[in-house]
Amino acid sequence: MTQPKQTSLIKKQFPAAALLASAILAVTVALTQAQSAAPDTPDLSRVEGIAYPSKQVVLNAPIDGKLTSILFEEGDTVRQGDLLAQMDDTEQRVIVQSARLQTESQAEVNRAKFALDEAVILLERATVTFQKDAASEWEVRRAQLQRDQADADLQIAKDRKILAAANLQLEEARLDRLRVLAPFDGEVIERNAEPGATLTRSDPVLAVASLDPLEAHINLPVSVFDQLQVGNVYQLDAGDPINATLPGKLKHVYRIIDTASETVRCVFTIDNPNATLIAGFPVRMHSLETIPGG
Numbered sequence: 001m002t003q004p005k006q007t008s009l010i011k012k013q014f015p016a017a018a019l020l021a022s023a024i025l026a027v028t029v030a031l032t033q034a035q036s037a038a039p040d041t042p043d044l045s046r047v048e049g050i051a052y053p054s055k056q057v058v059l060n061a062p063i064d065g066k067l068t069s070i071l072f073e074e075g076d077t078v079r080q081g082d083l084l085a086q087m088d089d090t091e092q093r094v095i096v097q098s099a100r101l102q103t104e105s106q107a108e109v110n111r112a113k114f115a116l117d118e119a120v121i122l123l124e125r126a127t128v129t130f131q132k133d134a135a136s137e138w139e140v141r142r143a144q145l146q147r148d149q150a151d152a153d154l155q156i157a158k159d160r161k162i163l164a165a166a167n168l169q170l171e172e173a174r175l176d177r178l179r180v181l182a183p184f185d186g187e188v189i190e191r192n193a194e195p196g197a198t199l200t201r202s203d204p205v206l207a208v209a210s211l212d213p214l215e216a217h218i219n220l221p222v223s224v225f226d227q228l229q230v231g232n233v234y235q236l237d238a239g240d241p242i243n244a245t246l247p248g249k250l251k252h253v254y255r256i257i258d259t260a261s262e263t264v265r266c267v268f269t270i271d272n273p274n275a276t277l278i279a280g281f282p283v284r285m286h287s288l289e290t291i292p293g294g
Contacts, residue, residue: 042221044285047263049218051238051270053209053279055184058192061199062177063087070205074191077275078182078208085180085193085205092175099168109161112154119143119150186210187275211275216248216283219263227288228253228266235286236268242281246270247291 061067066088072078126143129135190207193199216236220228228250236248248268257264270277 042223044220044224044287045237047218047220048239048282048284049216051214051216051277051279051281051283053186053211054213054215054269055186055210056189056207057183057209058190058204058207059084059180059183061087061193061201061203061205062180064200065178065198067193067195067197067199067205069195070191070193072188072191072206074188076188078186078188080182080184082182083179084182084188084208087178087180087199089175089178092171092178096168096171096175099164099171102164103161103168108157109154112150112157116147116150116154119147123147180205182208184208184210185212209279211277211279212272214270214272214277214279215251216268216270218266218268218283218285219258219261220266220285222257222262222264224288225253225264229290232290233292234268234288235291236270237284237286238277239282239284242277245286246277246283248283248285 070085123143126140130140186208189209192204233249251269252267254265
């Protein structure tokens with residue numbers, strides 16, 4: 001029996017099986033054509049990142065010494081430049097006051113001015129006397145030297161006053177270093193010391209974080225690298241406890257591939273006015289489609 005006759009016989013005896021085979025063949029062909037026509041689209045929902053504070057620092061004791069006060073508790077909001085903690089500055093305040101008195105004092109300069117005025121008068125008198133043949137040339141030259149010396153003493157007094165002003169700035173800077181200031185607007189997230197403790201420069205005092213904006217760090221497949229545009233806004237799916245879709249502005253794409261995972265690290269900023277969102281929640285990129293707001 002020939003092949004066509006066998007096929008015809010199968011169709012007659014098993015019509016349902018023949019139809020199923022034809023359908024499977026058609027679907028297989030369609031899938032093969034679709035795969036060859038369009039590249040694979042990565043499943044971004046399987047890639048998870050974390051939303052971190054945009055800034056976070058640990059503030060250590062500025063010097064070895066005694067901590068006298070901490071003005072903020074954990075959870076308190078701080079502004080850039082706020083005094084957070086104070087080291088013992090009793091001795092340094094005395095040093096600053098002494099330096100300020102030296103800067104403000106005019107006594108040495110005034111005394112040098114008086115000495116110069118007197119030397120000028122003596123020189124003029126010696127010159128007149130010499131012109132009348134009542135004084136020797138040596139007396140005139142000595143008077144000139146005394147005048148020049150007095151002028152130099154006045155300049156030294158003025159220079160000392162300048163140095164005193166510079167020393168005052170130095171001692172005031174040392175006084176300022178005894179204060180722990182907030183480096184940026186944020187929130188105290190950790191308090192590591194208590195007033196009365198003796199600390200070294202390596203001992204932490206407070207930790208401060210900025211929660212506005214937040215930064216979401218997500219390692220995305222390297223295959224989407226060319227589709228990402230810094231400055232564009234994308235939808236991000238936030239996990240527990242946020243459970244919402246948030247706009248995230250692409251801040252930076254690291255141009256280094258993680259060869260182990262074939263991904264690139266991307267950083268998105270999430271506006272967080274009034275710190276309504278807490279940091280640390282998981283986040284995924286919803287899609288590669290951008291949304292208005294960039």
